Amino acid sequence: MVYMFRKRINVALAGQPNVGKSVIFNNLVGGSQIVGNWPGKTVEKAEGKLIYGDYEINVIDLPGIYSLSTYSEEEIIAREYIVSAKPDIVVNVVDASVLERNLYLTLQLFELNAPLIIALNLMDVAQSKGLRIDVEKLSRILGVPVIPMIAVTGSGIDKLVKTIVDVFEGRIRLSPFKVRYGREVEEKVSIIAKIVERYLPNLCSKYPSRWISIKLLERDDHVLRMVSELYEGKVVLLLVQEFIEELEKIHGESITSIISSERYGIINRDILANVQFIEKEAIRLSLSDRLNYWTTHPIIGYLILVLVFFGIFYFIFIGGSFLESLLDYIFDEVFMPQISSLLSYHLPEPLYGIIVGGLINGFIAVLTISLPYILPFYFILSILEDTGYMPRAAYLMDAFMHRIGLHGKAFLPLMLGYGCNVPACLGCRIMESDREKFLLSFLVVLIPCSARTVVILGIVGRYIGLIYGLLLYVVNIFVVILIGLLLNKVLPGCPVGLIMEMPDYRKPFVKAILIKTWRRVESFLYEASPLIVVGSVILSLIYQLNLVEPISYIMSPLISGLLGLPIIAGFPLIFGILRKELALIMLEELFGSSDLRMFMTFKQMLVFTITVMFFIPCVATIAACVREEGWKRATLISLFTVILSIFLGWLTNLSLTLIGL
Ligand SMILES: Nc1nc2c(ncn2[C@@H]2O[C@H](COP(=O)(O)OP(=O)(O)OP(=O)(O)O)[C@@H](O)[C@H]2O)c(=O)[nH]1
Ligand SMILES: [Mg+2]
Structure with missing residues (x-):
């Protein structure tokens, strides 16, 4: 061996x-x-x-x-x-x-x-x-x-x-640069280092003594705490304090400024002066600066923001519809009839129902219903992310975000949420305070992710009209703002200000964009499609066991009573917890048709889509939320979305009925 x-x-x-x-x-x-x-x-x-x-x-x-x-x-x-x-x-x-x-x-x-x-x-x-x-x-x-x-x-x-x-392997040897501060600082650093080595040997086995000394001088919280917890540490801290006061007196500025300006001195004098050269002709107002000017302009900037948003969803809808009809043709017209006739010949009925109706149909639904919208979405999101437009949008939104107790930076996870709520939930960590993080977690799960976009554009966009689909995003934004305003009032504490660095615009590279899009599509196929297929198989089992009617009956007061939906629409809502696009996939599977117009009115389509748009986040998002916020808060957030979605679904149903639709 x-x-x-x-x-x-x-x-x-x-x-x-x-x-x-x-x-x-x-x-x-x-x-x-x-x-x-x-x-x-x-x-x-x-x-x-x-x-x-x-x-x-x-x-x-x-x-x-x-x-x-x-x-x-x-x-x-x-x-x-x-x-x-x-x-x-x-x-x-x-x-x-x-x-x-x-x-x-x-x-x-x-x-x-x-x-x-x-x-x-x-x-x-x-x-x-x-x-x-x-x-x-x-x-x-x-x-x-x-x-x-x-x-x-x-x-x-x-x-x-x-x-x-x-x-x-030691084939290249390192002889690292030695950072040497000015005489006064250097003197103190070496005295502290000697004392630390002598009295705090355990700490020195973890960190270099010279580093501990510099950090003590810089008043680094973490190191100060570690030292103060040690018996001999107190004496060391007294000495450090004395040295700090002495240095601050000599230089007339705070110790952090002294050390940082010495570091910049070393960088410029000892390093950059010898290796970095500026070639004159390149000094002019760059494209990045001009783009920056217009995209953060107090009037034009907002116009561009609205155009960008509409442009994105228009592109996804057009690209998605095209891909959908193409893939529909390949799988539903060419591939599926052949497979069905082959398998119906070899498999007994209940097994045929589960394998073809559940497994294969589930997988084909991934390719013909989800993928067509998800692919253009990921593509355009990658471009948007790499150019540097996102932080500009965040900057523009700063004033609005303050109204809901957040600041512009919070706009970044919210925008990521349009792609997928999972990174958006994890991204809430960029917020400075726990209050803001919690508030933002509440809001990001309400953002229609690309899977929900499949439902919105695949139902409302396709059957009622693109403009109504886009309108739903606007409605969504209003609801998010409203909830934000409310939470800002309810949650204790105060919002904090925005500190965010604005990076230069960068030219996106086609290859990088394509790789990034592919990686996302790949992980969608690996992670989401098993969930969709499992959902589809469970549904076909429920079918085979004749459980559709009894379960629908139990849910009917809510589904048909309150929301006015076809009685079986409860299944897609529940299964949507696995993956949001299952809501649409299951509707088609339950009706046995990809033309929903034959089974639902426009009103029902709107009510259904609005409910899905705000309904409980999918399992992956809940898991991310638990990780960031803990069980209690994640449960609270999930329950809140269930109540909110049913309330909004009911409200839509009621108002459309009242105006005679
Ligand atoms: N033009 C250009 N762009 C680059 C290069 N390397 C990275 N980028 C872009 O720079 C941006 C930042 O890259 P990331 O890898 O996300 O940076 P990071 O250091 O991981 O950032 P954080 O996780 O936020 O700390 C992305 O938009 C990249 O596409 C490069 O060599 N040239
Ligand atoms: Mg990174």
Whole structure:
């Protein structure tokens, strides 16, 4: 027997927000981490594996952090990972177009004694800004390998992997840059380091003593707490406090400003001055600046926002209808008749019903009902994410969002919600306070995700008219605002202000967009289609066991009494918890036709769609919500959506009946 032993290399990707860490991660391990042009998408570390020759490279994608201080949950996650898990190699991804700011984190990684490789990403953007970087010299000064990259095109990835292995095997030796502060600070740092080494040996076995000293001087909360909990720590803290006061007196500014300006001094004087050159001709008002001006303009900006939104749904509807009729023809007209006649010949009736009616029909429904709308949606969402329009939209919406106790940044998870509520729920973590996070979680699950879009455009858009379909999105926005206003009044606490960095516009790359769309479609096919097929099989079992009537009867007071829907419409609503598009798929399966007009009135279609639009989130979203908010809150949110959806369905039914429809 032959055993294969692969050497394992643990690699962490660390860097500031929005520098391309997740693109590199996805490229390396084929992952599907959220990628987009705004800071703060990755909120929790993600893990993936790459096999390279005799090596198994374990890659961790860390959240973006501006520095190694502990201002946010992400910074703690990233820093603790680097310190505790001690990865073999830390790939510090830096944005070549704003090196000064990015190297700020790099210096701190050096101080942490992390074994670094620098991935100098976004070289294309740096070049278009007229910046030239002497990569070799940068590598010489920093004493570690520097790999120029354009991650979205895959350029530099191979070299990065090879370098990781070479460093791991000691073929490339690291002689890391030594960060040296001004004389006064340096004196204090080395005294504190000696004392810390002597009196706090346990702490020094985890963190480098020099790093602890700098962090103590910087008044880092986390380190201060750790030291104060130790018996000898109190004395150390007294000394540190004395040193801080002394330094602040000499420099006339706060200790954090002293240290950060010294760091910038080192970056500019000792590093950038030797390696970065600005080529004159590129200094002009760039396309990005002009686009930024118009898309954040107080009047034109909003017009563009409305146009973009309508344009997106129009594109999805047109693209979706076209793909739907194409796939319908292929599967329903060509493929299905052949399969049915073949299987009906070989299978006994109950089994035939379950296999063809449940399994195969369920799978075909995925391809002919969901996929046609989901594909254009993912495509256009990818473009929107990569250009950098999303944070502009968030900026424009800031004033509105304040009315509902949130701020512009909250608009990002809400927009992601149109694609899928799961990342939107997880994305709520970017909010600063627990109150805002909870409030936003309530709202994101009300946003019609792409699966609900399948229902909205596939029923109302298709049978009543696209404009009515689009109107439902507007209604949805109004309801979300209303609920937000209400929650803002009810929930204790106050909203906080917006602090968000506005990234430059970036040109989306066709290849990157296509890969991203495909990855999303792929995970939709893997994750959603089993749920849809299971739902479809359960339904056909219910059919075979003659349970349709009794169950419908139990639900009839709600379904036909309150909502005025055909009695069997309760099934699709319930099964929609598995996957939202099951609501439409099951309606067609239950009616045994893909033309709903024969079985439902326009009023019923509207009531049904509105109920589905707000009804309880799907299982995957509930799970994400439990993870972020805990059981109690997730249950509260889910129950709330059930009551809200039935109430709105009833209200629609009542008002349409009152006006004689
Ligand atoms: N032009 C260009 N764009 C890039 C490059 N690398 C990444 N991008 C784009 O930059 C944006 C940010 O990339 P991400 O991988 O999401 O960045 P991240 O560092 O993981 O960001 P956070 O998770 O928010 O910290 C995306 O829109 C990418 O498509 C590059 O080399 N050139
Ligand atoms: Mg990321």
